[in-house]
Amino acid sequence: MGRSPCCDKSKVKRGTWSPEEDSTLKNYLQKHGTGGNWISLPQKAGLQRCGKSCRLRWLNYLRPDIKHGGFTQEEENIIYSLHSKIGSRWSVIASHLQGRTDNDVKNYWNTKLKKKLMAVNCNPPSATASGAAAATTAATGTTTTTAIFEKTTTLRASTSSMATFPEPYEPINSTFPKFILEGSSNCSSSANNGSPFSQSQQESSPFRPWDESHHGVKGIPMDQYSYEVLGGIWFQEESIGFHSNEDLFSIFHVDSNKE
DNA sequence: AAGGTCCCCAACCGCCTTACG
């Protein structure tokens, strides 16, 4: 049995809000507040709208503390970082961004950030540090993702021995910037053994070849994540690893312990 | 200039959770 609808849809107006409706709702809420009941609010305020619709309009648009306009680099970094850890819990992510709503963050992710990540994963950097920055910048036009690859390249280059994860292993979704891992499967092809990297890229790379037995990070159980995706980023020499999760999260200027 | 396509984002839908009697 489905839920009964919150209002009679044949008697309420739908679609874009007019300036008059906005004004009516805003004035009413500033004078009386919600009264703890959104469902009865439209009737009291004289609006032909569903209570849910009023709530949404107020929370996403009319509230005085809402920030309109483009997202800053810092906000973008926060979204990346939080999404990597908690997934698409937009309201939680939005709560970390002053004046942003869950709807804003969700839309921004779906229309901009997701595409950027796809671009990064489908246009991987070359194995060298300078190539990494150039390739990533070309792919995304942002400094954020460039920084990520500069950082990961540095990690590859600066560590002389394979780092293993301490026991017990932490779940991948709470320790890795998951966004790096997403999307690769969509641009991989069987021609490249499932790797988003081309055959020539794989062959010329000083890092690990692409095959099931050689990618991933030594010490992490492979059943906790997609080796295919992880390998796209972390295919690396046997002797190269990274020191800690903090190294990764420091990229985003967000303290991964703060939550 | 006109028509077609793409993209963004406001708004809606419906499920899950919470509050309350």
Added chain:
DNA sequence: GCGTAAGGCGGTTGGGGACCT
């Protein structure tokens, strides 16, 4: 403890402006 109503949330849709041909 149970049922119901309302709130909250994430996924999805569609209108309309921007861009392309």
